[in-house]
Amino acid sequence: xxxxxxxxxxVICKSGTSxxxxxRSLDFQATTMFWYRQxxxxxxxxxxxxxxxxxxxxxxxxxxxxxxxxxASLTLSTLTVTSAHPEDSSFYICSAPRxxxxxxxxxxxxxxVV
Amino acid sequence: AQSVSQHNxxxxxxxxxxxxxxxxxSYGGTVNLFWYVQYPGQHLQLLxxxxxxxxxxxxxxxxxxEFIKSKFSFNLxxxxxxxxxxxxxxxxxxxxxxxxxxxxxxxxxxxxxL
Numbered sequence: 001x002x003x004x005x006x007x008x009x010x011v012i013c014k015s016g017t018s019x020x021x022x023x024r025s026l027d028f029q030a031t032t033m034f035w036y037r038q039x040x041x042x043x044x045x046x047x048x049x050x051x052x053x054x055x056x057x058x059x060x061x062x063x064x065x066x067x068x069x070x071x072a073s074l075t076l077s078t079l080t081v082t083s084a085h086p087e088d089s090s091f092y093i094c095s096a097p098r099x100x101x102x103x104x105x106x107x108x109x110x111x112x113v114v
Numbered sequence: 115a116q117s118v119s120q121h122n123x124x125x126x127x128x129x130x131x132x133x134x135x136x137x138x139x140s141y142g143g144t145v146n147l148f149w150y151v152q153y154p155g156q157h158l159q160l161l162x163x164x165x166x167x168x169x170x171x172x173x174x175x176x177x178x179x180e181f182i183k184s185k186f187s188f189n190l191x192x193x194x195x196x197x198x199x200x201x202x203x204x205x206x207x208x209x210x211x212x213x214x215x216x217x218x219x220x221x222x223x224x225x226x227x228l
Binding site: 046049 | 146148150156157158160163204214215216217218219220221
């Protein structure tokens with residue numbers, strides 16, 4: 001139980017294009033979704049927190065207009081990297097809090113911008 | 115703001131050796147503590163968590179961790195590691211209460227040799 005499905009697992013895009021990453025909660029309702037970014041050999045850094053039906057809360061230093069987060073339903077949260085640049089290449093992971101299990105994580109998306 | 119330190123970045127052990135990975139956190143209030151494991155190519159999995167009660171927590175796969183409040187520590191231990199324990203291990207903390215954002219340590223890459 002408590003599965004979060006994240007897609008795509010890998011994506012390569014050209015500079016200047018946009019990429020959408022989806023996280024779906026398969027067997028529970030996720031009112032909150034955390035979006036993390038992980039650079040190679042570094043820790044997971046929280047980018048933003050999305051809440052169903054309201055605006056996302058971004059961490060300091062994260063550009064809201066660049067990383068668009070939408071949480072329109074209780075089972076789907078999306079992160080769109082707009083006008084991607086090579087420095088946006090990273091591993092993006094979503095996570096939904098579950099009181100009984102702690103947190104459930106998606107399998108991550110490896111984004112490469114060329 | 116809360117922070118988490120993992121002092122061992124790379125650990126190499128032989129099978130059957132004992133393991134202890136250090137984790138210290140910085141936060142003045144009540145915290146919940148977690149250890150996650152990430153096997154190559156897989157998503158984060160919860161090993162164990164501490165919310166309250168007995169400070170010695172037992173998790174899956176023979177892992178345990180001890181919360182020492184006076185030292186702000188939550189070290190992970192396993193008496194006898196196996197080759198299959200090769201993975202990256204993350205300590206994480208959130209402010210007390212469910213659904214709050216997690217702050218991760220930098221991770222420890224464990225390699226177990228046969």
